[in-house]
Amino acid sequence: MSAGQDPPPRRQIKDSRQLRALAHPLRLALLQYLMAVGPRTASECAAEVGSSASNISWHLRNLARYGLVEAADATDQRERPWRAAQVGLDFGEMSADPATMAEQDALIAAGIAEEDQLTRRFLARRDALDAxxxxxxxxxxxxxxxxxxxxxxxxxxxxALLRPYLATVREDPPEEAVLAYTGVRLFPRLDAAGRTG
Incomplete structure (x- = not known):
């Protein structure tokens, strides 16, 4: 992405099969990892998400079946890298349909768990970070x-503020730039009785 050019749009995920595929915590973590760092092999992904390379290969093929990841150009014939097929995901509006709601809830729960893990990892290791x-x-x-x-x-x-900084499409970032996680939640605050205030 060159200066002044908009990043590619986030991919809309509305198909129930794609929602179910992403609701698996390991698959969501895997896809978010690839969206953050770019092409990686199953072995590299396995080390990051805490699984075996063979299990990750199976999940990558599952994500590829739904067009969420794709094979990347290999630098050698021994390793097969994969990359995310998009730079971000858009799950659309929250649904009131019970079947879709269950799929969205499973995906949201997996996303919250991933965000919680990243936050805890940061807090546990912040003593080693640059001031x-x-x-x-x-x-x-x-x-x-x-x-x-x-x-x-x-x-x-x-x-619009965050998109120019997307890790896998930002060209020529400063040398000291590293991956930085940002999560945004925006919803009505409900009291204990379920009322808005």
């Missing part, structure tokens, strides 16, 4: 007062 990164790291929480349209507008603005 500049410790000063830049944020775990902020906000409670906003907004209409649904304002929330949609805000989500679009946040997306």
């Amino acid at each position: 500049d990164w410790l000063a830049a790291a944020r775990l902020d929480n906000y409670v906003l007062r907004a209409t649904p349209q304002e929330a949609r507008d805000l989500a679009e603005k946040i997306d």
